Amino acid sequence: MPTSLIVVDDFLERANELRDAGLRLTYPDQEGAFPGRNSQERIEIDGLAPYISSIVGERLKVIEPLGSHAKFRSTLASDTGRGKVHVDPGYWSGVLYLSRPEDCSGGTDFFRHRRTNTDRRPMNDQELAALGYRSIDEAHQDIIERDGLDDSAWELTMSVPMRFNRLILLRPWLWHTAGAGFGDSLDNGRLVYLMFFAAA
Numbered sequence: 001m002p003t004s005l006i007v008v009d010d011f012l013e014r015a016n017e018l019r020d021a022g023l024r025l026t027y028p029d030q031e032g033a034f035p036g037r038n039s040q041e042r043i044e045i046d047g048l049a050p051y052i053s054s055i056v057g058e059r060l061k062v063i064e065p066l067g068s069h070a071k072f073r074s075t076l077a078s079d080t081g082r083g084k085v086h087v088d089p090g091y092w093s094g095v096l097y098l099s100r101p102e103d104c105s106g107g108t109d110f111f112r113h114r115r116t117n118t119d120r121r122p123m124n125d126q127e128l129a130a131l132g133y134r135s136i137d138e139a140h141q142d143i144i145e146r147d148g149l150d151d152s153a154w155e156l157t158m159s160v161p162m163r164f165n166r167l168i169l170l171r172p173w174l175w176h177t178a179g180a181g182f183g184d185s186l187d188n189g190r191l192v193y194l195m196f197f198a199a200a
Helices: 015-023 049-058 125-131 136-147
Strands: 003-007 060-062 070-073 092-097 107-113 154-161 167-170 175-179 188-197
Touching: 003 049, 015 188, 049 060, 049 092, 049 167, 049 188, 107 167, 125 136
Parallel strands: none
Antiparallel strands: 003 167, 060 188, 070 188, 092 167, 092 188, 107 154, 107 175
């Protein structure tokens, strides 16, 4: 009986300290396909992988290579990108909301792909074959690269609202996207702390 999504409120005792540290980091110009920018630096949270393991009930380790793990991401109302609906690498993903309570808007959205009637990427050869694909890459190209930006190709199934110090733990293979950016500065914009884990 796999778990797909866990929401943890009031995740950190001193979330304001993590937010303040994130505000002091460097945010280079956008490099990836998605709106917003990641911090150049990482801030590791001591004991994070064991703690998340205890929440999800599975032994986890930090993903390698690290990619965006332990980085902050800022997305403003003016930010645009080439990507929208997507999947993440790894076994569990985590998004910790760190926008101020008075600024919080949107959240994280989950979707059903209308043409394939799926809410996640195929996980094995049997699921690939049932959908007519020969590989994960072929499925990704046909679904995400073809339809990722086409709102009419997707049905919104669920949205987890943003709240300061709320952690969302999700299976990275779910079709999902970050909510819209907001604000006009790092201080009042969408600010999250990212986590990515593999099975230990």
